[in-house]
Amino acid sequence: DVKVTQSSRYLVKRTGEKVFLECxxxxxxxxxxxxRQDPGLGLRLIYFSYDVKMKEKxxxxxxxxxxxxxxxxxxxxxxxxSTNQTSMYLCASSYTGLGANVLTFGAGSRLTVL
Amino acid sequence: AQKVTQAQTEISVxxxxxxxxxxxxxxxxxxxxxxxxxxxxxxxLVFLIRRNSFDEQNEISGRYSWNFQKSTSSFNFTxxxxxxxxxxxxxxxxxxxxxxxxxxxxxxxxxxP
Numbered sequence: 001d002v003k004v005t006q007s008s009r010y011l012v013k014r015t016g017e018k019v020f021l022e023c024x025x026x027x028x029x030x031x032x033x034x035x036r037q038d039p040g041l042g043l044r045l046i047y048f049s050y051d052v053k054m055k056e057k058x059x060x061x062x063x064x065x066x067x068x069x070x071x072x073x074x075x076x077x078x079x080x081x082s083t084n085q086t087s088m089y090l091c092a093s094s095y096t097g098l099g100a101n102v103l104t105f106g107a108g109s110r111l112t113v114l
Numbered sequence: 115a116q117k118v119t120q121a122q123t124e125i126s127v128x129x130x131x132x133x134x135x136x137x138x139x140x141x142x143x144x145x146x147x148x149x150x151x152x153x154x155x156x157x158x159l160v161f162l163i164r165r166n167s168f169d170e171q172n173e174i175s176g177r178y179s180w181n182f183q184k185s186t187s188s189f190n191f192t193x194x195x196x197x198x199x200x201x202x203x204x205x206x207x208x209x210x211x212x213x214x215x216x217x218x219x220x221x222x223x224x225x226x227p
Contacts, residue, residue: 009157035217040123042205042217058214090159102149103215105159 003027004106006091012112019078021109023091030096032074033103034058034066037088046089049074050096081113116141116210118218126224127196135191135221137206143167148182148189149207149215159205165189196225 007022025032031050035043035058045058047066055066063085067075074093078085088110092103117140127133139148150162163173165182173180177194193200206218 040219042118042120042219043207043215044217045214048214088157092159102161102164103151103159104161105151108157 004091004093004104006089006106006109008109009107010110010112012114013081014114015082017081017113019081019111019113021076021078021089021091021111023074023076023106024072025074025091025093025104026072027093027104028071029093029104030071031094032068033092033094034064034074034076035090035092036060037090037108043090046076078111081111083113085111086113087111116143116146116208116216118206118208118216120204120206120218120221122221123219124222124224126226128226129198130195131225132192132194133196133223133225135193135204135206135223137189137191137218139187139189139206139208141208141210143210145211147209149209150180150189150191151205151207153203153205153220155202162191193223196223198225198227201225 004025033048034046037043044060046064049055049068065077088108090108091106094103119138146167148165151159153159170182179192181190203220203222205220207215209215
């Protein structure tokens with residue numbers, strides 16, 4: 001019954017490495033989102049996509065890029081990881097229209113950058 | 115700009131106690147939506163409720179109830195007779211005219227047996 005799958009639960013990377021976080025949803029949702037979760041700061045939106053090959057910057061896009069080549073897959077890319085990108089990353093998806101913003105989340109990917 | 119404040123970062127209660135999680139929001143939009151999500155230890159946020167700005171009726175779902183008051187810009191969440199399984203981080207969120215949700219900082223609830 002898994003609906004939003006994030007490929008890695010835990011990753012440890014070194015400063016300067018390129019990091020890919022993958023997210024797949026099987027609900028045919030138009031919208032997909034990447035959030036970052038840090039204690040006391042809640043969830044902050046990095047990027048979102050409302051259609052294939054479309055992307056919009058969220059609140060904190062610096063240092064990140066995204067790719068959406070297929071409707072079901074939304075990837076977050078850290079071109080050169082830095083220690084301040086150590087965090088929990090959450091992927092989510094939703095329908096457009098009335099169902100918008102009732103997000104379905106994945107279990108999260110905890111990234112540590114050394 | 116919109117903002118959501120959850121002033122309680124952590125709450126600890128004993129099982130069967132009632133507990134209220136506070137949420138205060140700021141927005142200039144006249145039409146907006148408010149949400150509560152639960153994040154259990156497994157990590158996956160779970161949607162609990164959505165309210166729109168024109169519907170101020172309180173809602174009850176089992177042991178959960180929500181009190182929406184536009185006059186104080188608050189959307190508080192009460193758990194009655196708390197259980198250990200209620201232990202989680204709870205997030206309040208707001209969507210205004212834009213397409214993005216703004217989340218509060220979250221409240222960690224610990225229910226002890």
